[in-house]
Amino acid sequence: MTLFDMLIGCAIMFGVTYICKAVGLLFVKKQIRNTFIQSFLYYLPYSVLAVMVFPSILFSTSFIWSGIAGTVVALILSLFRKGLLIVSLSSILTVFLVETCLTFFV
Amino acid sequence: MRFTRGIKDGLPIALGYMPVAFAYAIRAVDQGFPVWFPILISASNFTGTGQFIGTDLIYAGASLAVLFSTMLIINIRYALMSISLSQKMGGGFPLWQRILISFGVTDENYAVAIRQPNKLSFPYLMGLMCCSFSGWLGGTVLGAGLSSLLASVLTGETGSVFYEIIMSAFNISLYAMFVAIVIPPSRDDKHVLLLVLMSVGLSCIFYFVPLLQKLPEGLEIIICSIVCTVIIALLFPHPLEEQNLEQSKNPAFSSEAQPNDQTLTSQSDTSDQNDGKGGAA
Numbered sequence: 001m002t003l004f005d006m007l008i009g010c011a012i013m014f015g016v017t018y019i020c021k022a023v024g025l026l027f028v029k030k031q032i033r034n035t036f037i038q039s040f041l042y043y044l045p046y047s048v049l050a051v052m053v054f055p056s057i058l059f060s061t062s063f064i065w066s067g068i069a070g071t072v073v074a075l076i077l078s079l080f081r082k083g084l085l086i087v088s089l090s091s092i093l094t095v096f097l098v099e100t101c102l103t104f105f106v
Numbered sequence: 107m108r109f110t111r112g113i114k115d116g117l118p119i120a121l122g123y124m125p126v127a128f129a130y131a132i133r134a135v136d137q138g139f140p141v142w143f144p145i146l147i148s149a150s151n152f153t154g155t156g157q158f159i160g161t162d163l164i165y166a167g168a169s170l171a172v173l174f175s176t177m178l179i180i181n182i183r184y185a186l187m188s189i190s191l192s193q194k195m196g197g198g199f200p201l202w203q204r205i206l207i208s209f210g211v212t213d214e215n216y217a218v219a220i221r222q223p224n225k226l227s228f229p230y231l232m233g234l235m236c237c238s239f240s241g242w243l244g245g246t247v248l249g250a251g252l253s254s255l256l257a258s259v260l261t262g263e264t265g266s267v268f269y270e271i272i273m274s275a276f277n278i279s280l281y282a283m284f285v286a287i288v289i290p291p292s293r294d295d296k297h298v299l300l301l302v303l304m305s306v307g308l309s310c311i312f313y314f315v316p317l318l319q320k321l322p323e324g325l326e327i328i329i330c331s332i333v334c335t336v337i338i339a340l341l342f343p344h345p346l347e348e349q350n351l352e353q354s355k356n357p358a359f360s361s362e363a364q365p366n367d368q369t370l371t372s373q374s375d376t377s378d379q380n381d382g383k384g385g386a387a
Contacts, residue, residue, distance in 0.1 A: 001164065006143055009164040009173060013157070014150040016177035017184070022208035024188025029197070039339035041186035045213075046291065046298050047331040047338075048180055049284045050305035052159065055313050057281035062274040070275075074282040078289035084214075085122040091282035092125070096275040103267055 066098040112233020119214045119234075120241025126154055127242045129279035130161075131249025136273045137165045141250045148246035152239060153212060156180050158280050159327070172325060179328045187216040194219070195226050203228050210235030213287065297342040304334045 057074075058067040070091040077087045127148060134144040139161070151157050156177055163173050188211050199207070210231065215238055219226055253273075260269040292299040312318045312326040321329075 001138065001167075005164060005167075006139070008170065009160065010143075010147055010150065012170060012173050013147065013160040013177055016174060017151050017153050017156050017181050018209065020178070020181040020184040021188055021211040022205070023185045024190070024192045025195075025204045025208045025211070026201075028189045029192055035343045035345050036339055039342070039344040040335055041183065042344045043298070043301055043335045043338050044179075044186075044331060045183035046288055047301050047305040047335045048183070048327060049155070049288050050302040051309040051327050051330040051334075052155070052180075053281050053284045053288070054306040055310050057278065057285070060277045060281055062270060066274070067278065070278040070282065071285070074278075074285040075289065078286040079293065081290050081293075082286065083118075083122060084283050084286045085118075085125065087286035088122075088125055088129075088279045088282045091278050092129070092275045095278050096271060099271045099274055103271065 061095050061099065063099060063102055065102065066095045069098045070095040108227075109229040109233040112230040112235075113237045114233075115218050116215075116234040116237025116241075119218065119238040120244075122214065123154075123238060123241040124245035124248075126279055126283050127245030128249035128252075129276040130154070130158060131246045132253045132273060132276045133158075134161050135250055135253040137161070139165070141254060144246050144250050145243070148243050152209060152242060153181065153184075154280065154283065175328060176325075179331060183213075184211050187211055187213075187220075190220060191216065191226070194222075199228060207231050207235070210239060212238070214238065297338060297344070301334055301338040304337070305330055308334060 057071050058064060061067045061070065073094045074087050074091045077090055082090075130148070131144040134147075135141060144157075144161070147157050147161060151160075159180055160173065160177055163176060168176075188208065191207070191211065195207075207228070215235055219231060219234060222230075256269055256272065260266060260272075288302055292302050308330040309326065312321070312330060318326070
């Protein structure tokens with residue numbers, strides 16, 4: 001990673017993100033009527049997030065077992081509709097505890 | 107709908123953002139980026155998912171075309187939110203206000219703003235977005251600062267082991283947040299559940315089949331999500347609610363924002379009591 005890579009990468013990230021955020025507020029003041037486009041835009045975020053999370057979440061930590069433990073905790077808590085803060089902190093804590101046990105007691 | 111109400115509604119979001127931004131910065135510094143880099147990204151992008159993936163792509167040395175198209179596909183949902191917010195704001199906003207508000211469009215800000223019973227005002231949106239942005243930027247600065255501090259404090263054999271464990275634990279934070287975003291709507295809407303299951307299945311195929319692993323970094327996100335979403339959108343159309351349409355047509359909702367602030371605030375105070383707690387959900 002050179003300085004140039006980082007700055008050009010940041011510029012692209014900013015440009016694309018801002019254009020996506022601004023396009024509706026600046027240019028679309030009428031309602032979109034096309035049902036397919038409405039449906040596509042409604043469903044897309046869930047698919048993108050699901051693809052990004054699985055199976056990468058399992059391998060996001062140093063040990064597969066701590067990854068699995070963190071995933072299970074996140075799944076259970078979000079099934080009970082806990083907020084982002086609780087789910088995210090609980091997962092972090094779970095991974096920390098599991099890895100501490102694996103490192104020092106196994 | 108005053109500035110202070112926006113701040114109040116933004117607090118739970120800011121609290122939810124802090125550990126995520128913290129984790130983002132720690133991860134970036136751990137990958138070898140300089141301390142200023144995650145701060146610059148957080149200050150200019152203000153988006154959880156996109157920053158996380160984009161930084162990973164830069165780290166992996168992905169081509170600019172892949173970076174561009176991946177960012178587009180991840181962030182395209184903001185276009186929908188932006189359109190939807192635009193409907194709820196009416197025509198009273200000058201261009202410079204729209205340019206500012208655009209920057210603050212995030213999943214959580216959108217979710218809180220769109221739930222307001224009344225037409226949105228500029229001071230309210232600014233309060234909401236400034237508050238959550240402070241949480242985001244503050245968390246990033248803390249994470250970037252503390253990661254180097256942690257590395258210098260946790261020295262020696264045991265110390266460096268704990269440093270590794272802490273870094274590893276924070277790596278799961280953003281994934282956990284995405285799980286918390288995806289699972290509740292999957293419980294409510296079986297079409298979303300089907301879409302999520304399909305996406306996970308296809309994603310696993312791309313992850314584990316050796317031939318497909320050779321695809322450029324990030325491309326599998328675009329392919330999997332577009333294929334699955336097109337199928338589900340064709341099978342189970344999900345039109346936007348009619349309510350938005352009526353509001354944008356109703357002249358009472360599209361008059362200029364500022365003069366009505368006092369009346370809007372007094373009307374909304376009674377019905378808004380449960381809005382704050384859902385901010386981070």
